[in-house]
Amino acid sequence: MTTISDVAKKAKVSTATVSRVLNNSDKVRPATRDRVGEIIKELNFVPNVNALGLQRKKTKTIGLIFPDASAYYFAEIIQGINRHLSQNDHQILISSAHDEEEEIKTINGFVKGGRIDGLIMMMPSASDYKGLMIPLINNKIPVVLIACEIDAPRATTLLLDNYNSAKEMVHHLSDLGHKRIAFIHGGKHNYDAKERYRGYVDGRKEFQLEEREELEVVGNFTEASGYQSTITLMQRNPRPTAIFAANDAMAIGAIEAARVLKLSVPLDLAIVGFDDISSAAYTDPGLTTVHVPLRRLGHLAAxxxxxNLNMDPSERTTEKIIIPLQQVIRKSCGSKQESV
Amino acid sequence: MTTISDVAKKAKVSTATVSRVLNNSDKVRPATRDRVGEIIKELNFVPNVNALGLQRKKTKTIGLIFPDASAYYFAEIIQGINRHLSQNDHQILISSAHDEEEEIKTINGFVKGGRIDGLIMMMPSASDYKGLMIPLINNKIPVVLIACEIDAPRATTLLLDNYNSAKEMVHHLSDLGHKRIAFIHGGKHNYDAKERYRGYVDGRKEFQLEEREELEVVGNFTEASGYQSTITLMQRNPRPTAIFAANDAMAIGAIEAARVLKLSVPLDLAIVGFDDISSAAYTDPGLTTVHVPLRRLGHLAAxxxxxNLNMDPSERTTEKIIIPLQQVIRKSCGSKQESV
DNA sequence: TTTATAAATGTAAACGGTTACATTATAATA
DNA sequence: TATTATAATGTAACCGTTTACATTTATAAA
Incomplete structure (x- = not known):
């Protein structure tokens, strides 16, 4: 490993001078600047990050915590984050949460160990406010929370407008004449899932639709659970005329179930989802859903x-950004006009 | 930030002793060990990673390079890697490649800057052997290449058995009576795509099927390109009786195209894919494909x-692991018996 | 109790950078 | 040319750990 003193020696200057040209700060005589620069290139010298971090107390890396599940969802967000961050010379250190307790330990280690300069958390089912936030607040690291419902002073929280979009979807279905709309839940503790449900419930109320408990069934965001849930729902009496799945994967499972049950979608049963994953446009019939701009979400987080990185901790504000979502009307709801 | 000397002071010992109990090495008197341990807990002390890294020349972080595209694919692999690595107290630093040149710079920075202890590369379209590997070899960091065709001494290369599985798929289609099987290419420079194509070509030859150029069309791994490619293919004369798409997303697009063209799948047109993504079981008809164990791939990489981390560089061997793939027969190929 | 030996602890020099301050070289002025 | 003022460079301390080596303390043997 070549160090700054190797460079210094070869250039016959002190390490201080090399450091100066490295940070192209101060006034270094052009002649020496060039000479040292040459040698840096020649030796292919790269400063040691640990030494830098130790000195500067900055690591140029951002921690990224995300849940173990729903790989697709988070992959897109990560790409969004990464693109923006890498352009600004920052790296991403990732850690995937198994359970909340373990995650708190990880965060604590990251922050107190000086491993990261900032933190982005996607923990849709986080609950332990104190365990999660206290170390962060104490350590004055900027934090972004994605789809996370804990109260976070001086942090930025990025939220999808799940509630209104879900309500809007119920509205749309109601306009098409449906009175009995079923709902397939996502993960029990998942923030997005809960908000979507809340929108569904309030929509139901608002448009005076049936509100029986038999219209709800619990899924877990997978195609298989959407399939199974639909089979269950259609055995109930009376049957729903429409199904609102909390995400597209479950909606895809629901469509398959309808096929197996020989029900026509949307004639016998309307089905709508949420997310607008790339294959949603290619189901049969095309899936009516709500588009979630994942990359944009990542970009905003970054x-x-x-x-906030260069801001004094005391200047940081508590921000809550609610991202409006776009309904995508395809065929599966039975609507005539198609959006997009 | 609490440091080791804060602990030392409070415990009335030297930093050396604190360091010893931290690394529970050497012989520290049980009494002092306990006392110091207490204080470490009390102060919630976490050693500074930069200082550690500087001293030990180990950062406990593994670099992970992956292409900008195909988020789904890589997300699963990352989860596989992460699960195994985090259990072993290692972190993942990710970087997403835009182009090869930039990537080489990143790698160089990571390695020479002492930021990582090991590197996992997923660059299916990598070509520049020297630029990529030389700095790694020189720096004696263990390397794992995933689906990457460059020659890498002392590295582990993880490859999918794309070739044989693709050939087997052609075999299967041939068995079902197809003579004119079309192929939708994936990315032009993508390793997996090329291998799958190679298997297709050799299969065609082996089973004496038609070998006309009009049976091939170039896609880019997206549903949209699969759709478009299929439209193109079905305008040609004579039409293929089966389509082999280089991945599932394109196969899904192909199924949609068939629907639009009012062709029955598999009666008028058999369609098969590759990857076995989660929704492949829920297309109509269910997609015949090849299962790729992504998490396992990640696990193997980790x-x-x-x-290799604790191995002397000179002891590292050049390994090439070819992972056999499992065919998944569903309905889209027209086969009677269903696997899985 | 003294002495030899082993165990526990402390001291200080690394690791590879940055930077306040001291020093030296250069340019400007008289 | 001598004297300043200023620009360029060097010196050494520091960031927070680890660890070889030195020193102290405890234990065992005489």
Whole structure:
């Protein structure tokens, strides 16, 4: 490993001078600047990050915590984050949560160990406010929470407008004449799932639709659970005329179930989802859903982190950004006009 | 930030002793060990990673390079890697490649800057052997290549048996009576795509099927390209009786195209894919494909890295692991018996 | 109790950078 | 040319750990 003193020696200057040209700060005589620069290139010298971190107390890396499940969802967000962050010379350190307790330990280690300069958390089922936030607040690291419902002073929280979009979807279905709309839940503790459900419930109320308990069934965001849930729902009496699945994967399972049950979608049964994953446009019939701009979400997260990085902790504000979502009307709801 | 000397002071010992109990090495008197331990807990002390890294020349982090595209694919692999690595107290630093040149710079920075202890690369379209490997070899960091065709001495290369599985798929289609099987290419420079194509071509030859150029069309792994490619293919004369798409997303697009063209799948047109993504079981008809064990791939990568981490560079061997793939027969090929 | 030996602890120099301050070289002025 | 003022460079301390080596303390043997 070549160090700064190797460079210094070869250039016959002190390490201080090399450091100066490295940070192209101060006034270094052009002649020496060039000479040292040459040698840096020649030796292919890269400063040691640990030494830098130790000195500067900055690591140029952002921690990223995300749940173990729903790989697709988070992969897109990560790409969004990464693109923006890497352009700004920052790296991403990832850690995937199994359970909340373990996650708190990880965060604590990251922050107190000086491993990261900022933190982005996607923990849709987080609950332990104190365990999660206290170390962060104490350590004055900027934080972005994605789809996370804990109260976080001086942090940026990025939320999808699940509630209104879900309600809007119920509205749409109601407009098409449906009175009995079923709902397939996502994960029990999942923030998005809960908000979507809340929108469904309030929509039901608002448009005076049936509100029986038999219209709800619990899934877990997978195609298989959507399939199974639909089979269950259609055995009930009376049957729903429409199914609102908390995400597209379950909606895809629901469509398959309808096929097996020889029900026509949307004639016998309307089915709608949430997320607008890439294959939603290619189901039969095309899936009516709500588009979630995942990359944009990632981009916003990165932007916020970067903005807060150089800010004095006391200047940071508590921000809550609610991202409006776009309904995508395809055929599976029975609507005539198709959006997009 | 609490440091080791804060602990030392409070415990009235030297930093050396604190360091000793931290690494529970050497012989520390049980009494002092306990006392110091107490204080460490009390102060919630976590050693500074940069100081550790500087001293030990180990960062407990593994670099992970992956392409900008195909988020789904890589997300699963990352989960596989992460699960294994985090259990072994290692972190993942990710970087997403835009182009090869930039990537080489990143790798160089990671390695020479002492940021990582090992590297896992997923660059299916990598070509520049020297630029990529030389710095790694020089720096004696263990390397795992996933689906990457460059020659890498002392590295572990993880490959899918794309070739044989693709050939087997052609075999299967041939058995079902197809003579004119079309192929939708994936990315032009993508390793997996090329291998799958190679298997297709050799299968065609082996089973004496038609070998006309009009049976091939170039896609880019997206549903949209699969759709478009199928439209193109079905305008040609004579039409193929089966389509082999280089991945499932394109196969899904192909199924949709068939629907639009009012062709029955599999009666008028058999369609098969590759990957076995989660929704492949829920298309109509269910998609015949090849299962790719992504998490397992990630697990193997992590395992190899960990194994090589503590090895003397001179002892590392050049390994090439070819992972056999399992065919998944569903309805879209027209087969009677269903596997899985 | 003294002495030899082993165990526990402390001291200080690394690791590879940055930077306040001291020093030296250069340019400007008289 | 001598004297300043200023620009360029060097010196050494520091960031927070680890660890070889030195020193102290405890234990065992005489």
């Amino acid at each position: 932007e916020s982190i970067l903005k | 395992e190899s890295i960990l194994k």
